[in-house]
Amino acid sequence: MSSSSSSKQTADAVLPSISDAELEKLLSREASAFNREVEVERILKAFKFNPYDILDIEETATQEAIKRRYRQLSLFIHPDKTPHARAPEAFDILKKAESELSDKDKREDLDAVINQARSMILKALNLPLSTPDTDPQLKGLEPPYKVRLRLQSKELLIDEEVRRRKAIKMNLANEGLEARKKDEEVAAKKRKVQEDKQWEDNREQRVDSWRSFSKDTRKKKKAKVALLG
Numbered sequence: 374m375s376s377s378s379s380s381k382q383t384a385d386a387v388l389p390s391i392s393d394a395e396l397e398k399l400l401s402r403e404a405s406a407f408n409r410e411v412e413v414e415r416i417l418k419a420f421k422f423n424p425y426d427i428l429d430i431e432e433t434a435t436q437e438a439i440k441r442r443y444r445q446l447s448l449f450i451h452p453d454k455t456p457h458a459r460a461p462e463a464f465d466i467l468k469k470a471e472s473e474l475s476d477k478d479k480r481e482d483l484d485a486v487i488n489q490a491r492s493m494i495l496k497a498l499n500l501p502l503s504t505p506d507t508d509p510q511l512k513g514l515e516p517p518y519k520v521r522l523r524l525q526s527k528e529l530l531i532d533e534e535v536r537r538r539k540a541i542k543m544n545l546a547n548e549g550l551e552a553r554k555k556d557e558e559v560a561a562k563k564r565k566v567q568e569d570k571q572w573e574d575n576r577e578q579r580v581d582s583w584r585s586f587s588k589d590t591r592k593k594k595k596a597k598v599a600l601l602g
Contacts, residue, residue, distance in 0.1 A: 409455040416450065416463040422530040424470035424483065426523070432487055436475070443471035486533060490525035494518070 419427045425434075430442050446467055452460040473479045492502050500510060511518040 406456065409450055409460075410457045412446065413450050413455060413457040413460050413463040416446075416466055417459060419466075420523075420527050420530075421466065422534055423523075423526060424473045425487075427466060427470035428474070432484065439471065439474050443467065483530075486529050487522070487526045490522055490529050494521050494525055 415429070416427055419429075421427070425432050428439065428442050428446065430439060434442070447464065448454075450457075450460055450463055450467070452464055457463070473483070491506075495502050495504050498510075498514075500508075504510065506518065506522075514521070516524075
């Protein structure tokens with residue numbers, strides 16, 4: 374028996390036999406785990422102020438489509454099924470995105486910003502604002518129209534967030550100023566009460582002082598009259 378034939382027999386004895394179906398299942402499971410981690414990374418890197426980016430779904434998606442997409446992704450990257458260390462964080466980001474798109478007012482505000490971005494791009498291209506995203510004139514652009522729309526929307530959303538934070542900061546500053554004013558008013562009232570109490574407490578002393586002063590003054594007058602008389 375040749376050495377190569379002997380080596381093959383030894384390997385067959387050491388390695389467990391596995392069918393093609395089992396091998397395919399194993400590879401599929403490994404590929405699935407890899408894809409789950411890739412999806413976690415995508416969600417973590419998505420622009421956090423744009424829920425459409427996080428869910429990787431079109432702005433025209435219906436509410437049903439958004440919920441269906443969320444269910445698919447939440448099951449796919451669920452921390453119980455994904456070994457990625459930041460899977461819980463990605464899961465929370467996903468939930469927040471779905472929640473914001475389920476809120477009618479928040480979605481309308483988001484869509485308004487995206488429509489503003491769309492108008493800016495169409496103006497820059499000298500195209501009517503009514504031009505649909507599927508118009509042939511928007512194909513073949515470099516960078517592509519969808520990329521431009523996403524980048525312009527990102528810029529506007531960042532500006533919107535900066536304005537929102539400034540407004541919050543200003544409100545907090547105003548609230549702090551109002552609080553200080555109220556504190557000063559309360560302190561002034563306390564001082565007034567203490568001053569009134571002190572004035573009242575010293576009343577007898579002031580009366581006695583005045584009586585003593587009046588008595589001394591009368592004595593001096595009488596002494597003066599006696600000297601002149």
